[in-house]
Amino acid sequence: MSNILIVDDEVTFAKNLAKYLTRFNHDVATAATVAEGLQLFRSRSPDVLVLDFRLPDGTGMDFIEQVRATDESVHIILITGYGTVELAVDAMKAGANDLLTKPVSLNELRERIDAMTQQQRTSSRLRYFESREREASHSILGQSPAIKALTQRIERMASVDAEGMLPPILITGETGTGKELVARACHFLSARRDRPFIEINCAAMPPNLLETELFGHERGAFTDAKERKIGLLEAADGGTLFLDEVGDMDLTLQAKLLKIIEDGRFRRIGAVQEQQVYVRIVAATNHDLQARVDEGAFRADLYFRLRVLQLSVPPLRDREDDATYLAQQFCQQMGLRYRRERIHLGPQALAAIAAHRWPGNVRELRNVIEQAVLLATTDTIEAHELMLPALRSSTTSDTSGAGESGSALDRSERELLVKALAESNHNVSQAARILGISRDTLRYRLEKHALKM
Numbered sequence: 001m002s003n004i005l006i007v008d009d010e011v012t013f014a015k016n017l018a019k020y021l022t023r024f025n026h027d028v029a030t031a032a033t034v035a036e037g038l039q040l041f042r043s044r045s046p047d048v049l050v051l052d053f054r055l056p057d058g059t060g061m062d063f064i065e066q067v068r069a070t071d072e073s074v075h076i077i078l079i080t081g082y083g084t085v086e087l088a089v090d091a092m093k094a095g096a097n098d099l100l101t102k103p104v105s106l107n108e109l110r111e112r113i114d115a116m117t118q119q120q121r122t123s124s125r126l127r128y129f130e131s132r133e134r135e136a137s138h139s140i141l142g143q144s145p146a147i148k149a150l151t152q153r154i155e156r157m158a159s160v161d162a163e164g165m166l167p168p169i170l171i172t173g174e175t176g177t178g179k180e181l182v183a184r185a186c187h188f189l190s191a192r193r194d195r196p197f198i199e200i201n202c203a204a205m206p207p208n209l210l211e212t213e214l215f216g217h218e219r220g221a222f223t224d225a226k227e228r229k230i231g232l233l234e235a236a237d238g239g240t241l242f243l244d245e246v247g248d249m250d251l252t253l254q255a256k257l258l259k260i261i262e263d264g265r266f267r268r269i270g271a272v273q274e275q276q277v278y279v280r281i282v283a284a285t286n287h288d289l290q291a292r293v294d295e296g297a298f299r300a301d302l303y304f305r306l307r308v309l310q311l312s313v314p315p316l317r318d319r320e321d322d323a324t325y326l327a328q329q330f331c332q333q334m335g336l337r338y339r340r341e342r343i344h345l346g347p348q349a350l351a352a353i354a355a356h357r358w359p360g361n362v363r364e365l366r367n368v369i370e371q372a373v374l375l376a377t378t379d380t381i382e383a384h385e386l387m388l389p390a391l392r393s394s395t396t397s398d399t400s401g402a403g404e405s406g407s408a409l410d411r412s413e414r415e416l417l418v419k420a421l422a423e424s425n426h427n428v429s430q431a432a433r434i435l436g437i438s439r440d441t442l443r444y445r446l447e448k449h450a451l452k453m
């Protein structure tokens with residue numbers, strides 16, 4: 001749960017966002033002006049600040065400067081109506097962590113808040129998350145043979161249980177294909193469903209923190225170790241430990257992981273005695289692990305061990321008619337959520353969805369539909385209301401507005417990405433830092449613009 005403050009003079013938007021975030025257990029307050037916002041900021045000291053750029057009594061930039069004078073740690077997301085490169089750079093210089101351009105997808109905004117608070121927890125030493133909700137394979141939507149085969153495979157893998165360490169499961173697939181959903185299904189469809197499901201993102205923290213997190217430590221193991229601390233492996237005993245982004249794990253930790261997979265034995269940091277756990281390891285990555293092995297960044301022996309039980313989640317473009325099917329499902333879900341029960345996709349919109357390549361996969365589709373449901377002017381969503389990139393560029397001859405600003409936005413976002421990549425010498429972590437966004441967000445955006453890391 002995060003303490004969030006939204007400062008936006010579009011009261012309906014702020015209210016909707018607050019309602020939405022509250023549903024995900026966040027504690028949210030809203031303000032409509034700089035003055036009111038600063039007052040609330042002082043009384044609540046929020047973890048996350050969502051800030052509109054244009055406010056009746058000042059700009060978001062002024063707000064950021066005042067806040068940053070006293071608070072280094074709050075995460076700031078600035079929302080603007082137009083995304084120019086200069087503005088983004090200024091905002092980041094002033095101390096914003098993230099910049100979003102309108103229309104904002106509630107889902108994306110929430111994902112960013114979650115990613116930020118995840119980083120924040122890292123520094124406040126509370127770095128793991130037990131599953132919030134029980135998701136099983138019924139939440140993996142889709143009618144294509146590819147997705148049906150996948151769910152059958154998940155069910156088979158989940159139904160195998162035995163004494164001792166179960167073989168690990170490796171989930172591979174492009175960004176946004178649903179790897180996390182699949183990992184949850186592996187757990188909640190298994191006999192271990194009442195045991196803990198614990199997930200940790202291996203890319204989100206430095207190796208030594210990840211190590212302490214996984215193994216725990218004895219009292220006095222190092223200067224900060226004032227108390228004994230149980231690691232995630234022990235916490236997940238009898239259940240499932242989900243190692244997300246395992247391809248980014250550091251090589252020495254990979255060796256330790258391999259040992260655990262083999263016999264379930266490990267040592268807390270600073271301990272003499274070994275411990276035994278029975279944990280199913282589920283690992284996910286959107287890297288090509290074979291390529292990581294060839295580069296010397298991933299241990300071959302660990303890769304061979306992991307890939308025995310592999311679930312490869314297909315990109316959305318390879319799932320026959322699933323894009324339109326999922327779009328309709330999401331449209332219905334969002335319609336209920338936003339009280340627009342009669343909303344549906346028109347035939348042209350469905351055709352555009354079928355034709356699009358969905359580089360961001362299901363996540364992109366979900367965001368597009370959410371945005372369209374929120375902004376649609378009638379009960380039928382038309383193709384142009386989806387604001388798909390291809391349509392944006394094909395409407396450049398039309399001077400009616402939305403298409404134009406969309407493509408200008410796209411261009412400036414692309415320019416920013418290219419600049420950050422050049423500056424960081426194509427180092428993803430560094431580029432993400434320059435832009436003040438998470439690596440996940442950066443990867444997603446690179447893919448969206450078909451840019452190479």
Ligand SMILES: Nc1ncnc2c1ncn2[C@@H]1O[C@H](COP(=O)(O)OP(=O)(O)OP(=O)(O)O)[C@@H](O)[C@H]1O
Nearest residue numbers: 139140141174175176177178179180181286362363
């Ligand atoms: N088949 C599906 N049915 C319904 N929702 C889905 C499906 N696949 C993915 N989603 C939704 O799409 C979003 C992205 O999925 P998820 O986070 O599991 O992707 P991922 O593969 O882990 O991506 P990344 O590599 O970027 O971490 C989530 O909101 C998820 O609930």
Ligand SMILES: [Mg+2]
Nearest residue numbers: 179180244284
């Ligand atoms: Mg994921």
